[in-house]
Amino acid sequence: MSRAEKPAPASIRARFESKFPRGLIIRLIAYLFVGHLFAFFVYLLFVLGGQNQ
Template identity: 75%
Template sequence: MSPLSPADEPVGTDKPVGVRARFEAKFPRGLIIRLIAYLFVGHLFAFFVYLLFVLGGQNQ
């Protein structure tokens, strides 16, 4: 038996090389989840501080 050439290999046997696979290879899933959570909480805190200044400015 002769070895298979690259053209004779079955399609779909290698790992997916899509955008998500390349993205997951660079950034772990946990890092992405923490980043989104920190951004959300950071914006929520900034809104709260902004709200305190707006409400405090109206009371003077």
């Protein structure tokens, strides 16, 4: 079978979604975002607290 006769591979998104459900991806992004916001808040508390010494 020559290269021209092979079927086109599935799109990256289709392959990715076949491995991970869409809800899992959305939750992962949300948790990462919220986790980074929380880490920034804690960092901000330490920075502001350190300035008052």
